Amino acid sequence: MQITSAQRLDDGVLERAFTLGGIPGLLWTPEGASASAPVPLILLGHPTLGLRRMYPRLVARARHSAAEGFATATIELPGSGDRPGWPALDRARADLRRAMQAGEPVSDESVDALILPLVDKAVPEWQAALDAFLSLPEIGGPVGYSGGVISIGIRLAVVEPRIVAAGLFAGSLVPRTMFEEARRVTVPLHVLLQWDDEGNDRQAALDLFDAFGSKEKCLHANMGGHTGVPQFAGEAAVRFFTRHLKGVRAVRPAADVS
Amino acid sequence: MQITSAQRLDDGVLERAFTLGGIPGLLWTPEGASASAPVPLILLGHPTLGLRRMYPRLVARARHSAAEGFATATIELPGSGDRPGWPALDRARADLRRAMQAGEPVSDESVDALILPLVDKAVPEWQAALDAFLSLPEIGGPVGYSGGVISIGIRLAVVEPRIVAAGLFAGSLVPRTMFEEARRVTVPLHVLLQWDDEGNDRQAALDLFDAFGSKEKCLHANMGGHTGVPQFAGEAAVRFFTRHLKGVRAVRPAADVS
Secondary structure (H helix, E strand, O other): EEEEEEEOOOOOOOOEEEEOEEEEEEEEOOOOOOEEEEEEEEEEEEEOHHHHHEEEEEHHHHHHHHHHOOEEEOOEEHHHHHHOOHHHHHHHHHHHHHHHHHOOOOHHHHHHHHHHHHHHHHHHHHHHHHHHHHHOOOEEEEEEEEOOOOHHHHHHHHHHOEEEEEEEEEEOOOOOOOOOHOOOOOOOEEEEEOOOOOOOOOOHHHHHHHOOOOOOEEEEEEEOOOOOHHHHHHHHHHHHHHHHHOOOOOOOOEEEEE | OOEEEEEOOOOOOEEEEEEEEEEEEEEEEEEOOOOOEEEEEEEEEOOOOOHHHHHHHHHHHHHHHHOOOOEEEEEEEOOOOOOOHHHHHHHHHHHHHHHHHOOOOOHHHHHHHHHHHHHHHHHHHHHHHHHHHHHOOEEEEEEEEEEOOHHHHHHHHHOOOEEEEEEEOOOOOOOOHHHHHHHOOOOOOEEEEEOOOOOOHHHHHHHHHHHHOOOEEEEEOOOOOOOOOOOHHHHHHHHHHHHOOOOOOOOOHHHHHO
16 A cells, blocks of 8 residues: 555544555544554445545545544545546446436346446455555554445445445445345445435335345435435434444454554 | 322432323423423323333433433323223224234224324323423423324324424324325424334335425334334434424523523
8 A cells, every 4th residue: 555645634634545556545544543542444435436526525424434533444446536447337337327318217237237347346456455454553443334336335245254334325226136145244234315316216225225134234214315415314324333333342353453 | 280299310300290181191301401491392102001011111211311401291192001991992902903913904994993083082182281391481392202103293293383303103003094194294203113013014104204294304214123123223313303402492482481
């Protein structure tokens, strides 16, 4: 992980930009996080709009999480932002958009063509980034995953044992095969649903919530469209992570973090 | 309102039992509530099991609310507890129970026969009780309604302008006509749904949530059966009332409460 810039925000949060194997990313740590006082980590998921465009929303989530004692980190998604283009993904997205704008039903094949390659490529990248984040002495774990493309969150929750809790946003198209993966998720889940999300099938979101195998899962549905998540819903999500990432054993043994 | 007993609980909460027009009730006020520092009020709804049987759960909700600065109050439902029996209601309940235990579909008529007379009789009683509660100098408003038979909460939210926010529990049978009343509810709503509630139709609960006319409404769905509401869900409900009953104008003009 090569740090490319670092700045201290006015609330004491340290923001570092980095690249990792050519992938740009951002890391925020609360003031006071150190080798002797390592903090839990929340991976911040985001849509495929590029980190630059998502920055205002990401830094707001990072500051809010830091105030509760969490480090946060994110990496650019494949084909997004400053990363090399991914023509096949762009074509799949354009095809899907065209169908939706024409009022045609969205086919399973077109959802699969957009989401499944993205999940397959992104998830190992997030796992490699997690290795790097947890190698920093000021980050101790445990680790949560929050938001972004929900299928990436589902796959990560299934394959990555270091993730102990996930906050998911039922706001993107979900391939049918992800419902099977959802049944294998067992970590506590906090699922946000915007009741009138224009780009989202509400019944599919409810079916997906029902499918999750987790013993503890809660659904918070609020009024409004995709970008209208109320502030109190964001606060409830942070409280979910506080319940599950604080006061539990860190990823590394205690002898290693002291 | 005739106070029949009063005791100070160990956390300083004042618990008073009363009767009002022959209806027994309970009132809890936080330590420090006074004519010069009147507090908002939450009406505590409950099922038709009688106040005596519900007391442990009611007092827990009252203490939790008092810790956030709210008075709470409740009255016995018609036909329940120490109030005179209501044979027609008992028959309707027995008929419904028999049908459910026999695995028969629950008819609209049988739900109507149980719920509608109860709502018609209970709601004016709660309104009269509210008059009495708000006449106490230490209770200033605003007023919220929380829990209990959801159809009573819906009707109260429609007909009682002093109720400015309602926390409802999607845990009882709802007559079809209440869906029409739900459309006329405009106050902020916080709806709890137990995802695996054995006595509740999940799809009907989701349809009811969709029907509410309120611009701000949130649904919190959690795992487990009817009585398995997790502690954090109760805390979220209190936070909802804090958002809506604190820092807003009291029912009585400021000149009247000082």
